[in-house]
Amino acid sequence: MRKKIASLGILAVLLFAVPQTGLSQSPKESYIIGNGDILEIVTWKEEDFSREEIIVRLDGMISFPLLDDVMAAGKTPTQLKLDIQDGLKAYVSEPHVTVTIRSAASKRFYILGEVVNTGEYPLTKNLTVLQAFALAGGFTEWASKKEIILFRRDQGKETVIRIDYKDIVKGKDFSQNVEIRADDTIVVP
Structure with a gap:
C-alpha cells in the first residue's frame, strides 16, 4: 500500500513539474488598442x-x-x-x-476545418491551442489531429506552426501547445 501511495506521489510531482514551454514565460505586454475596440x-x-x-x-x-x-x-x-x-x-x-x-473587439482568432464550431472567436484572455479547440467544441470524427496548422502573421511575415494534438495530450511535446495571438488562424484538416 505504501508503495502505491509513494508511486502516486512521484507521479503527481512529475505531472506538475513538467515545464509548460509552450506558454509565454515573459512578463505580459500592455494591451495594444486596435480597430473595433x-x-x-x-x-x-x-x-x-x-x-x-x-x-x-x-x-x-x-x-x-x-x-x-x-x-x-x-x-x-x-x-x-x-x-x-x-x-x-x-x-x-x-x-x-x-x-x-x-x-477588446480587435483581438480575435479563427478556427477552420474539422472542428465542431468553426469561426471567429474573441481573444479575451490568454489561450493556448488546446483551449481554442475546447472553445470550438472539439474535433469532428474526420479531423486529422496530427496535421493541424496555425498561421500567424508576425512583423509582416507569415509563419506556419505545425501542431500534433496527439503529442500534446500524450505528454510528448508540450511546446506545441502554443499561446494564441490576435489574428491567428488554426486549420484542422
Missing part, C-alpha cells in the same frame, strides 16, 4: 470630456470633444490617456483622464 474615457470632474463608449474606427482614430480625431490604434491605454490629457490642457487646468477597454 470599444473604449471608455473618463475625465475626472469633467462630464463634457467623458464618454462611455467610443469605438476605434477602421482608420485607428477616435473622435473626442474639442480634440476631434485622436489616433488610438497601436497605443496602450496609458499612451492614449497621456495624449488626451495633453490635448485637454488647453481647455481644462489639470485634466485627469482614465482610458478603459470596454470591449
Whole structure:
C-alpha cells in the first residue's frame, strides 16, 4: 500500500513539474488598442470630456470633444490617456483622464476545418491551442489531429506552426501547445 501511495506521489510531482514551454514565460505586454475596440474615457470632474463608449474606427482614430480625431490604434491605454490629457490642457487646468477597454473587439482568432464550431472567436484572455479547440467544441470524427496548422502573421511575415494534438495530450511535446495571438488562424484538416 505504501508503495502505491509513494508511486502516486512521484507521479503527481512529475505531472506538475513538467515545464509548460509552450506558454509565454515573459512578463505580459500592455494591451495594444486596435480597430473595433470599444473604449471608455473618463475625465475626472469633467462630464463634457467623458464618454462611455467610443469605438476605434477602421482608420485607428477616435473622435473626442474639442480634440476631434485622436489616433488610438497601436497605443496602450496609458499612451492614449497621456495624449488626451495633453490635448485637454488647453481647455481644462489639470485634466485627469482614465482610458478603459470596454470591449477588446480587435483581438480575435479563427478556427477552420474539422472542428465542431468553426469561426471567429474573441481573444479575451490568454489561450493556448488546446483551449481554442475546447472553445470550438472539439474535433469532428474526420479531423486529422496530427496535421493541424496555425498561421500567424508576425512583423509582416507569415509563419506556419505545425501542431500534433496527439503529442500534446500524450505528454510528448508540450511546446506545441502554443499561446494564441490576435489574428491567428488554426486549420484542422
